[in-house]
Amino acid sequence: MSVLRLLGLGWWLQLKMRSRSAFDGALAIVYPLFFATSVFLIYRQSASSTALVAAAVGASVMGVWSAVATTASTSLQNERRQGTLELLVGAPRPFALIVVPITLSMATIGLYSLVATLVWGRLVFGIEVSFVHPLTFALACVVTALGVAVMGFVLAVSAVRYRSAWALGSALELPIWLTCGFLVPLSILPDWVRPVSWLVPVTWGVSAIKAAALGGQPWPGIAMCLGVAAGYALLGTLLARRMVDSARTHATLALT
Amino acid sequence: MEVENIQRRYRARTGIRRRAAREVEAVRGLSFEVERGELFGLLGPNGAGKTTTIKMLITLLLPSGGSARVLGHDVVREAREVRRHVGYVFGGDRGLYERLSGLDNLRYFAELYAVPAREQRQRIGELVELVGLQGRERERVEGYSRGMRQRLHIARGLLHRPEVLFLDEPSIGIDPVGARELRTTVARLVELGTTVLLTTHYMFEADELCDRIAVIAAGEIVAQGTPQELKRGVVEGRVVEVEVFGDAQSVLDDVRALAGVTSVSVEERGQAQLVVVRSDAGAEVTSSVLAALAGQRLGRVATREPTLEDAYVELVNRP
Numbered sequence: 001m002s003v004l005r006l007l008g009l010g011w012w013l014q015l016k017m018r019s020r021s022a023f024d025g026a027l028a029i030v031y032p033l034f035f036a037t038s039v040f041l042i043y044r045q046s047a048s049s050t051a052l053v054a055a056a057v058g059a060s061v062m063g064v065w066s067a068v069a070t071t072a073s074t075s076l077q078n079e080r081r082q083g084t085l086e087l088l089v090g091a092p093r094p095f096a097l098i099v100v101p102i103t104l105s106m107a108t109i110g111l112y113s114l115v116a117t118l119v120w121g122r123l124v125f126g127i128e129v130s131f132v133h134p135l136t137f138a139l140a141c142v143v144t145a146l147g148v149a150v151m152g153f154v155l156a157v158s159a160v161r162y163r164s165a166w167a168l169g170s171a172l173e174l175p176i177w178l179t180c181g182f183l184v185p186l187s188i189l190p191d192w193v194r195p196v197s198w199l200v201p202v203t204w205g206v207s208a209i210k211a212a213a214l215g216g217q218p219w220p221g222i223a224m225c226l227g228v229a230a231g232y233a234l235l236g237t238l239l240a241r242r243m244v245d246s247a248r249t250h251a252t253l254a255l256t
Numbered sequence: 257m258e259v260e261n262i263q264r265r266y267r268a269r270t271g272i273r274r275r276a277a278r279e280v281e282a283v284r285g286l287s288f289e290v291e292r293g294e295l296f297g298l299l300g301p302n303g304a305g306k307t308t309t310i311k312m313l314i315t316l317l318l319p320s321g322g323s324a325r326v327l328g329h330d331v332v333r334e335a336r337e338v339r340r341h342v343g344y345v346f347g348g349d350r351g352l353y354e355r356l357s358g359l360d361n362l363r364y365f366a367e368l369y370a371v372p373a374r375e376q377r378q379r380i381g382e383l384v385e386l387v388g389l390q391g392r393e394r395e396r397v398e399g400y401s402r403g404m405r406q407r408l409h410i411a412r413g414l415l416h417r418p419e420v421l422f423l424d425e426p427s428i429g430i431d432p433v434g435a436r437e438l439r440t441t442v443a444r445l446v447e448l449g450t451t452v453l454l455t456t457h458y459m460f461e462a463d464e465l466c467d468r469i470a471v472i473a474a475g476e477i478v479a480q481g482t483p484q485e486l487k488r489g490v491v492e493g494r495v496v497e498v499e500v501f502g503d504a505q506s507v508l509d510d511v512r513a514l515a516g517v518t519s520v521s522v523e524e525r526g527q528a529q530l531v532v533v534r535s536d537a538g539a540e541v542t543s544s545v546l547a548a549l550a551g552q553r554l555g556r557v558a559t560r561e562p563t564l565e566d567a568y569v570e571l572v573n574r575p
């Protein structure tokens with residue numbers, strides 16, 4: 001109960017902070033629409049309506065991932081600059097429970113971009129996503145956002161110890177686009193990439209979303225996305241402990 | 257709180273290409289004990305290692321040697337227990353969420369410090385009042401003045417009613433009335449049984465508040481005792497102050513060389529310079545000091561009892 005309160009309040013206040021920066025706000029609105037437009041323009045030339053819908057879905061999840069990837073690893077660096085990182089580490093609550101709401105709030109902003117992309121596709125390009133399972137579609141989107149948040153969590157905790165870890169998020173942004181089947185089907189990638197992509201929660205999330213939109217079995221994807229995300233959560237928690245201890249040894253919590 | 261021979265080294269980075277890692281010994285084996293309910297002061301010049309010591313005690317830094325226990329919990333092995341019971345307030349305007357209101361900052365930290373949900377609202381209300389931010393608590397912190405931020409820091413540190421409170425220069429930037437209120441608050445917390453470890457550069461603050469003081473310089477304790485003991489132990493005689501108009505520096509060495517004089521320092525006082533001469537017990541140095549300063553234009557001459565500041569200056573200037 002008190003854990004839920006901590007997560008909930010942390011998420012809400014983080015969301016409040018993030019939505020208060022006019023610049024970030026504008027970026028969060030405009031950036032994903034640029035992706036979406038490029039993707040729609042490319043796919044409009046050739047494809048069937050299913051491929052276009054798949055592209056719309058893929059582009060929208062790309063927005064979620066990009067929103068988290070680029071900010072997750074810089075978020076703790078910002079806390080460090082503000083001098084709040086020490087307070088987070090020095091608090092009696094487990095550090096992992098303090099960081100998770102930070103990336104959850106980013107993924108929430110990402111969900112906005114998902115909706116915006118779909119609306120944009122519909123209004124400007126006339127792509128009708130007629131959901132086969134609307135409720136399952138919504139659930140799959142939320143689960144995917146959760147998966148992205150947990151990936152962001154792992155990225156974020158690395159920054160506790162390594163001040164340059166912020167680069168990691170940007171470095172991973174594009175490879176994840178490619179290998180998780182956002183735009184190109186996994187089947188056309190080299191064979192060795194596929195097992196790698198199975199280890200990433202969003203791969204499963206995207207496949208579940210596509211299944212819910214186009215017809216198919218969304219539930220295995222949803223379950224796998226949650227399962228792999230749980231693995232990441234565990235990994236992140238263990239990593240958080242190591243990183244904090246290492247930061248206490250190397251005095252990198254504060255730069256004062 | 258027991259601190260035994262605690263040490264901390266830092267690797268100071270200089271240069272980019274030649275990553276010459278120079279080891280800095282910030283704290284070189286401090287030992288002291290603080291009783292429950294005691295107010296213990298840690299004084300020392302900039303870079304003496306006060307903040308480093310505090311950060312080790314509140315588990316933000318691991319010691320490179322030695323050990324420390326807070327409320328019987330080891331700061332390395334039982335960090336979680338220590339964190340539950342200690343509060344930490346540092347000086348300066350960082351460490352707050354600028355884009356949130358003061359109230360939201362306190363809500364967030366109340367949750368982080370595991371203040372029970374039922375008590376949060378009331379506790380936050382009390383503290384906002386205590387630090388005098390009522391009426392402004394719903395504004396964003398980015399619009400707060402420096403002293404308001406410091407007040408918010410203090411409220412934050414007290415949220416979970418810590419049994420041990422670490423105050424690292426808590427009165428920086430606070431106006432005189434607010435600083436006096438802060439001293440009253442701290443004194444009341446101590447009366448109620450809170451143990452406090454305070455660092456400050458304001459000697460009167462330390463003198464008024466502290467039960468015992470340790471003076472540290474370059475990472476080592478140079479003296480420890482009650483403020484009275486420090487004053488008496490270090491500066492036994494009286495202190496002579498002479499206002500000099502003109503260049504006092506040139507004759508300082510002459511004054512230092514006088515028999516009975518233990519230390520001499522100079523403070524700027526507008527157009528004049530105040531030469532402060534501390535002497536051994538029983539030594540009557542006023543006349544010889546005046547003789548040594550004979551060539552100068554002199555103003556007011558006074559003798560007084562030594563203050564904690566005199567003792568401090570003496571201690572940290574000792575070779």
Ligand SMILES: Nc1ncnc2c1ncn2[C@@H]1O[C@H](COP(=O)(O)OP(=O)(O)OP(=O)(O)O)[C@@H](O)[C@H]1O
Binds near residue numbers: 255282304
């Ligand atoms: N993260 C760090 N990396 C390298 N050196 C550090 C670090 N933090 C502190 N130091 C060094 O350790 C020494 C002690 O610093 P500390 O902050 O403990 O001093 P202080 O007594 O609190 O001083 P002040 O009165 O200025 O606050 C200084 O020489 C400082 O440069």
Ligand SMILES: [Mg+2]
Binds near residue numbers: 306307308424
């Ligand atoms: Mg300090």
